[in-house]
Amino acid sequence: MAKSGLLNASDIHGVWSILPTPSKPDASDWRATNTVDLDETARAVEGLIAAGANGILSMGTLGECESLTWEEKKVFMQTIVETARGRVPVFVGTTTLNTRDTIEQTRYAHSIGADGTMLGIPMWCNPCVDMAVQYYKDVAEAVPEMNIAIYANTEAFKFDFPRAFWARVSEIRQVVAAKYIGIEFLLQDLHLTKHRMKLLPLDYQYYAAARMDDFVDAFWSSGTVCGPLVSTTLRDKVIAARRTKDWTDAHAFQGRLVKTAAPFPEDSFKTFSIYNVALEKGRIDAAGWMNAGPVRPPYNDICPASYLDSWKASGQRWAELHKQLETESSGK
Incomplete structure (x- = not known):
């Protein structure tokens, strides 16, 4: 069961699923209204x-926070x-172009x-x-019982989330986690945040991040909606490796996992970010x-x-690994 009220970093663990906002067939048409497929949601x-997901993150870039109407978000x-x-x-996700709208949406989210x-x-x-730090302070002050996971996407927000940012923002009580991209500075940022918040790496980077520091016991995954057994297996193999001190099986599974990945277009996160959705x-x-459905304007047809x-081939490879794991599990 989820813990009510403010969480601590220790409450953030395991697989955190990134959920798209599934769309109806006409969602790419700007004339469409009520485009969210609520049944599929x-x-x-x-x-x-x-399937065992430990938490749900929604309405980031993939979740089309930027192209949903307020009524659709609600x-x-x-x-x-x-x-x-x-x-x-x-x-x-309650990100907007200004503090006051963000607070309004965050208050609504808390109220429901x-x-x-x-x-x-x-x-x-x-x-x-x-x-950036003041923005998070203002939202935390306005909605003091709402937990905050920082969405640290450098391309989306024109901000490189430097070391000084992490040191300061971790002092805000409500900030308990971050959807974190890359692990180059992970150890430095863990040190600067004094382990007051969980920095969640991507599923493909979780094995390497988990080997760096035992505090890293949570990760984010959009792959869960390609087949959740892959993500929960990764989580469980790392848990087992920490318990037994034998990382052989976890390392082998990491090898299977990375084969499902798709390369960034032109090997560039910047290019990927243009076409992310x-x-x-x-x-x-x-x-x-899952049926994610068509892309909402203006990011459709580009x-x-x-x-x-x-990327479609990557999804098919993930689905095949999911199927293999189901077969392996049923054979035990």
Whole structure:
């Protein structure tokens, strides 16, 4: 069961699923209204919890926070919270272009029972460290019982999330986690945050991050909605490795996992970020566990077919690994 009220870093562990906002067939048309497929939302949330996901993060870039209407955000939040029924923590995205709208959306999310917000920085102007830290302080002051997971996406928010930022923002009581990209500075940032918050690496980087520091016992995964057994297996093998001090099996599974990955277009995170929504939704739909649906405007119909094909193939490889694990599990 999810813990009510403010969480501690120790409450953040395991697999945190990144949930897309599933769309109806006409969602790519700007004339469309009420584009969220709420039935698919409820089915996916129920499936993730049944499969053992430890938490849910929603309405980031893949979740199309940037292209949902406020009314769509509200019904999507409600569906996630009502389906989860407190069984796992639910963090919903409330990022906007300014502090006041962000606070309004965060207050609403708290009022319906969301445990936290996955919160990025307003991205109109390039932020400095002082602005970024103050923004999180203001949201925390305005909604003091709402947990905050920082959405640290350097391309989306025109901010490189430097060491000074992590040292200062970790002093905010409500900041308990971060959706963290890359592990180059992970040890430094863990030291600077004094282990007051969990820095969640990507699933593909979790094995390496877990070997760095035992405090790293949580990760984020959009792959869960391509087949959750892959992500929960990764979690469980790291847990077993820490218990036995034998990392052989976890290392072998990491080798299987990385074979499912798709390369960034042009080997560039910057290029990937241009087409992020289409690539991730294409990957999810190709895997077949969840129907993510079409991309909402203005980010629809812009992705080169060669990039999209690569990510669809990644989804198919993930789905095949999921199927293999089901077979292996049934044979035990």
